[in-house]
Amino acid sequence: MSTFSKRDTKTYNKFRKFCIWFTCNLCFGTYIKLMYNYKVEGKENIPKNEKFIVAANHMSNSDPFLLPMALNLPIAFMAKEELFENFFSRTLMDFCGAFAVRRDKVEVSTIKTALNIKNTDWMLGLFPQGTRDSSERVEKITRGFASFAKATKTGILPVAIIGTDKKPKWPFCSDITVKIGKLIPYSNNIDDMMQKWCRTISDLTGKEYVLE
Numbered sequence: 525m526s527t528f529s530k531r532d533t534k535t536y537n538k539f540r541k542f543c544i545w546f547t548c549n550l551c552f553g554t555y556i557k558l559m560y561n562y563k564v565e566g567k568e569n570i571p572k573n574e575k576f577i578v579a580a581n582h583m584s585n586s587d588p589f590l591l592p593m594a595l596n597l598p599i600a601f602m603a604k605e606e607l608f609e610n611f612f613s614r615t616l617m618d619f620c621g622a623f624a625v626r627r628d629k630v631e632v633s634t635i636k637t638a639l640n641i642k643n644t645d646w647m648l649g650l651f652p653q654g655t656r657d658s659s660e661r662v663e664k665i666t667r668g669f670a671s672f673a674k675a676t677k678t679g680i681l682p683v684a685i686i687g688t689d690k691k692p693k694w695p696f697c698s699d700i701t702v703k704i705g706k707l708i709p710y711s712n713n714i715d716d717m718m719q720k721w722c723r724t725i726s727d728l729t730g731k732e733y734v735l736e
Contacts, residue, residue, distance in 0.1 A: 528608045528617070528624040530633035531600075536621055536644040541598050549595065551729070552589040556700060561691045564594045566704035570681070575642050576707060577676070579669050579685040579724050582651035583658050587685055588622070591649060594682070594702040599649035600641050633728060635675055642676050658689040662726045662733040665736040671715040673710040680708040682721050684728035703728040 528586065558561050578599055592599045605624040606701075607616040622639050641648045643703035652669040658668060673680050682705035692698040704722040708717055 528613045528614070529605070529626075529631065531621075531623045531637045531640060533640050533643050535600070535601065536641065536646045540621045541646075542618060544592055544598050544621055544702070547616070547620055547672075548589045548592040552586070553593045556586075556590065556593075559695050560698050560700040561630075561696055562700045564702045564704070567595075567654070569704045569706050570595060570597075571679070571707055574679070574707075575676075576647060576670065576681045577673055578647050578683060579652055579680050579721055580649075580685055581662070581684055581729065582653045583655050583687040584656060586688050587651070588620075588649070590685065590688060590700070590702065591683060595647075595704070597648045600646045603648040606706070611719040634733050635672075638672050638676055642678060647681075648672065648676070650680075652718070660731050662731050665718060665722055667718055668716055670714040670721070673708075673717055674712060674714055676708055678719055679710050680717060681705070682708060682724040682728070684725050686729055 578591060578595065580587065588603075593672045600621040600623065602625045603617050603622040607624055608615055608624045625634050638648055650669050650672070652665050654664070654666050657664060669680065684703040684705070686703070687698060687700040692696045705728055708720045708724070711717060722733045725731070
């Protein structure tokens with residue numbers, strides 16, 4: 525699995541950039557636009573000529589494919605190592621630039637990959653909740669994403685996803701909205717960055733956030 529946990533800058537080449545565009549914008553995007561009322565809000569909040577980490581709430585398996593299309597950016601996602609055990613999902617994750625991480629601890633290779641991504645025109649993407657959560661609260665947030673922001677000295681772009689947990693029976697009978705918040709500057713205070721992200725996602729989604 526080490527092959528997919530440590531990625532150098534050469535990994536994020538034109539081939540993978542085409543693969544993620546083809547998968548997210550053309551294949552997945554066509555389905556989304558045919559089956560949902562789809563819209564993106566807050567595009568003006570996407571920084572220009574600046575590196576950042578894309579951190580979004582997680583509602584369904586389609587979220588990693590939705591975000592590159594919504595932000596119009598190549599995004600390299602951290603993915604649980606179990607996704608690299610199956611040939612099909614491993615190939616898809618590999619071609620789209622994702623890299624494997626262990627849930628129980630952050631390895632040195634993960635940090636190195638995050639730093640390597642910073643030296644490309646890709647953005648690092650992750651889900652602070654760690655797993656899918658369709659509850660009405662912003663909860664079960666891990667501090668790891670803020671640690672990566674501190675380690676790479678990059679801000680955090682909070683993105684709220686609404687509606688991907690609803691499966692439409694007919695075209696245009698369900699809504700998907702992606703709301704992009706304002707950049708959270710990186711700092712040495714990991715807890716402060718985490719709480720700012722939680723409050724922003726709460727405001728954008730309307731879900732309750734209770735400071736733990």
